[in-house]
Amino acid sequence: MNGSLLPVLEFLREWYWLPLALIYSGIIITILAENRNPTKTLAWILVIVFLPGVGLLFYFFFGRRFKKKRIFREKNKDEHRFFYDRWQKHRPMLEKNLEILDKELGDLSAVYRFLYNENISAPLMNNYVKLLINGETKFPELFSEIENAKHHIHLEYYIYEEGEVGSKLIQLLLKKVAEGVKVRLIVDDFGSSKLKRERVLMQDAGVEFIRFLPVRFASISDSNYRNHRKIAIIDGDMAFVGGINVSDRYINNRKNKIHWRDTAVKIEGQSVFLLQFQFWLTWHFSNGHVYELSEDYLVENPQNTGNSTVSFALSDPGSPAPYTMETILIAISHAKESIQICTPYFVPTDQISTALQVAAASGIKVELLMPRRSDSFIVHHASFSFLKPLLKRGVKVYLYEKGFMHAKTICVDGKLAFIGTVNIDIRSFYINFEIASIIYDLNICKELSHQFEDDKKESLLVDIKYWTKRSVWERGLDSICRLLAPLL
Template sequence: MFVLGNATIDILHQIGAFIYQWYWVPLLLVYVAVILTILIENRNPSKTIAWVLVIVFIPIVGIITYYLFGQKFRKVKVFRVQGRERYTRLIRFWEQLSPLMDDNLVVIKQSVGQLSRVFTFLKNQRVAPPTLHNEVRLLINGEQKFPALMEAIACAQHHIHLEYYIFDTDGIGNRIIDLLAERVSAGVTVRIIADDFGSPGLNRQRKRLAKAGIELVAFLPVTFTSLANSNYRNHRKIAIIDGHTAFVGGINISDRYINDQRKGLFWRDSAVRIRGEAVNVLQTQFWINWYLAEGSSFSLRDGYFYTAPMVPMGRAAVSFAFCDPGSVAPFNMEALLIGIAEAEKSIQLCTPYFIPSDELSTALQLAAGSGVNVELMLPARSDSFFVQHASFSFLKPLLARGVSVYLYEKGFLHAKTACIDGKLAYVGTVNLDIRSFYINFEVSAVIHDDALCHQLNGQFERDKQDSTLLTMDGWLMRPRWKRGLDSVCRLLAPLL
């Protein structure tokens, strides 16, 4: 039996006493190193302060949280490098289309005046070209989207491309998978990009999908070694059928988006079906993300682009605002800011999560202060405790400047829409929060179509009947502990 000598025991005691007395030195060095790293990154000041507070007041856990979700990891650099490579490949094609895009902008300006600056901005920044002659249809809730999507899938003859944050293998998910398998058996190519964090169930059914001939790639797989990059998610919801029909909006593939008697929570959401030249823009973005997710190679020239017929499909002007962690700017936010700045009469916004940037909050206040009727609708009850209370902390200055804020009471408002002057609509996946503006892969369709804008206005008015209009007096009468809770959660707002 091994017995420690007295000298050895004394040495161990001395080591233990030294660690007990001086443990804080290496810990302090780690803290200083992490805080310096945050400062060197030159983040938004509010985000910098928020991370420093988390690290200082939540020891150890704060550092781990920052490591997992706070750093600008190499993945962002990879996104930017790949973005430049894709840009180089597409620039020649873009330059060829430049004269046509300029002609389209002239037509759009004749219809919407200065609101056409949104389309000009997206074109000048090479985010997306302005397109004409599209047919658009607003789809309210899963009850309208899923039948339209499944009808389009059933009619597919060449290919089906799906890119979703959430693709559940529940009732509606399995029905769509079975329908996709049928189309594969008829010779249709099916490709799916599913976010690994949002669609774990689908990604566990690779064998089933492969057996059916469906190609699936998991976007940014979440593993132990990639936890630090798991903060970047593909939040888009896009479906493209045969290159001429596309769906985009806030509705994922899941039973939760279908309102029936079996489900207690009413889910209010919006999407849009687009037919025409604009689909080529979404097709290009799908192709980009397919390669980013390391899908098998295919060429867009092999029947994936829509060729305009002699008789145009419709009269809608459509462009898109895309952004991702590698974007040189938050294009989704900037496209919305331009629209808000050019508004003359009305602005209607729907969002489930409201953690606005300073620029957005100021823009809304200025618009309301200048006489524009600004209306903002949020869910009365969110699916995130911290996000809801953080959202509430931003409302007081808006109310003070005349913004009308409605809390939707019927269920959970998940729609991500905007309508400006009844002329310009935004329908997409973008929440009015920091995550959607700067972190996630997002998309918003920017649409000029009188009928669709009229439908959006009408739906907003109907939703107001199921909402409570906030007043400044009523808001200030809330219990102090609730207002205090809002303020505390706001400290975490830049991180949510």
Template sequence: MEILDSFLHIFKEWYWLPILLLYIGVISTILIENRNPSKTMAWIMVIVFLPIVGLLIYYFFGQKFSKVNRIKKSNHMQDIRMRKEWQHLEPYMKKDMVQIRERIGNLARVFTFLKNERLSSPTVGNYVKLLTNGEEKFPDFIMSLKNAKHSIHLEYYIFEVGNIGEQVLDILEEKATSGVIVRLLLDSIGSSSLVRVLRKKKDLKFFFSECMPVTFTSLANSNYRNHRKIAVIDGEIGYIGGINISDRYINDASSTNQVFWRDTSVRIEGPAINMLQISFWKSWNLTDGEPFQLEEGYLHSKPYQLKKGNADVSFVSSDPGSVGPYNMEAILIGIGEADKSIRLVTPYYIPSDELSTALKIAAAAGIDVELMLPEYSDSYVVQHASLSFIKPLLQRGVKVYFYKKGFIHAKTLTIDGKVSYIGTVNLDIRSFYINFEIAAIIADEDLCAQMEAQFEQDKRDSELMTLVEWKKRNVWKRGVDSLCRLLAPLL
């Protein structure tokens, strides 16, 4: 009893010492990791000003866990496997780069960057079709699924079992039964409801796997999400963009969705599809799904003979294990080479310092820079954090539009009417550094003209914000913006 009393006395006197050592250890770990300074300070503030709770938040969502190291190792091994094929394609890529430079000048440096980083080969001779909103994408997408002869590969962040989701699942079951190889890769959090159903299903006809499954012992993995939305059918048809498989993207009388949902996707055919297929293969290899080899009929052996149209296409992908924030870097290269106009659309604007600076410099240099955001977001904190970045843009001449018709979820960029980016990448820290993301980079006059026409249409459903009007905003709202901005590096 005396020993217990002595222990309690010591604990009452010195309880603060192990807590202090724990705090010192965690903060030292954050500093040693050499993160972005703003992110480092944000995490230290969370830990210091939210006692105990801050430590728990950091443990579950802030650490660079072994999962990231596994991704880095996998990326390295897959790059080694691709090196021989890359050397084989080198003469064709050089030839295509000459054509791309002739068509778009210095903007071709984006394609060169992707080639040099071995992210994607530059390809010419592709067919592209712009698909605006779910009412354009889904009929086209479902028809392609029904016509599949060899394989269907789907990788989606959100797959909801509604009208569209049930149609897709029925087709996948039917096609798998008829001999088509079907693989479905879902994010374990974004598609959590369907994931739980498919886990339990014993007679599933197709291959299914989940990215970054989260259990109580692996809660830290919840910070790393597969945000991609891609489909590859028969190794010949690809879809990429911001549209998930969900009824919310359909804007018609039969839809239960009460909010107009503006989004963008693109269908691609031609030699570029090989690279999209490889992207899916890499993602699949990070899961527990049964492995498959690309040589088993999933790639065209002579992609440069597969001419379908006149578009130049490449892809930029990034993940938590990437050597660099490739999606952000590809955007920065394009902005740096802009000569006349830059038109960006994003639902979430929490930019890196590099992106913010690039946009302000471009506008100050006389380039017409236009940014479109939703008037109302689906996240209160993200919405107000985004608003805190608007004033400096307005001060430097960037035109900022707030979309009022509904929720604009598109993630697009068009430069000089020559090059368009269409993908899953939001203009925020999470997309640049944490999530699995991908975008198609397309040089095609017709598609870019359609993109610019759509931007003009969306401007008619938007309000142009001026610096004068911005300064009239309620001081309390501006205060909330500033408070939410403190969390920006963590969002």
């Protein structure tokens, strides 16, 4: 070895820690200077310090604040401005709707007023809503409506997988394109990463296809921001929203090892306006081929009417506030009798946890239903770490044992229903693109409550005695996974 290199090597052996210390100090100072949520700040510092090397890479790819988030904020401002301008002429009608809701819903009408005041969504009445339990109920309805489409089909899904369901849907879309129907499809690039050959097939046939935020090595840092929405819109007056992706795992046909419990809704009426707006904005944000939001896409006087009032809570990484979480908080704070929550992942913010505890301690019947076994080891144990304070304050917790509980629903006082893509976790509130339909319909709420009772029969009711008797290993694992909760 060249003798001139020996002093350099000796120096590196003795002082190698100095550049590493400078790098670590610089990153930690940067995290502190960003003035994030203190819990999240501490979580990132722990990851970086106790996972040397790996923690740095993890932070580099998923922890830094990127200019993409500023783009999200601009998108969010444009959406709110668009909503405000578009609905100006309808203000008198919307104000009247709110007055009616004040009389019929009482304090719970604050949910609709909040969404309206924040220019997120509008309270539209006289919709028809149908509750769809599991994929085996949703997909036949969806395929039937697509078969009857006359003008356009707009689809936006987090997961689109090839299989029995995915292949059948592709064939239907190709058929409708051949008939002259306009088909636009947005899939999340992370959730639908395997959809390659099918993409080419659809694009060659004339389906306008977009991958939302494509994940490439140069953009892997942005892969944390995902479009978790599941929306289908047909001819501007009919839509589907809920937790059900395009995948065979959602149909319980005895071919899958795990029973998959999920919930969606079919909506007909003026509220589909709101989804069309959102799809149009997301399409153009994703650099889709420009199209005008003409009368062909906005059906102002749909023939089908019902008794449901529907609005939507939406949020994304650029939202000035976590609107989906705040909407849920408002509903919890105004509950008088009961709160029924289904969620696959329970990593709540302090605000949500406290609100549920206070509600239960105030005499409101608060019930939480979540899976006993999850599809994510870390999230599963992190979720369990949040249950003890709730159990101590009287929240009834049920662990679904029949299969995997994937439904994202809330029913308050048997009057107001939340059905959509929003999990009770930090990722849904702050990181993902999410949507929840807010439905005032006593019959829908009754059906949702009946389904909740049926699901409870397939679940284990746990109490504080049961929970504290769990092994030290289990409780310790929960606590360790909870350290990562702000990053999940």
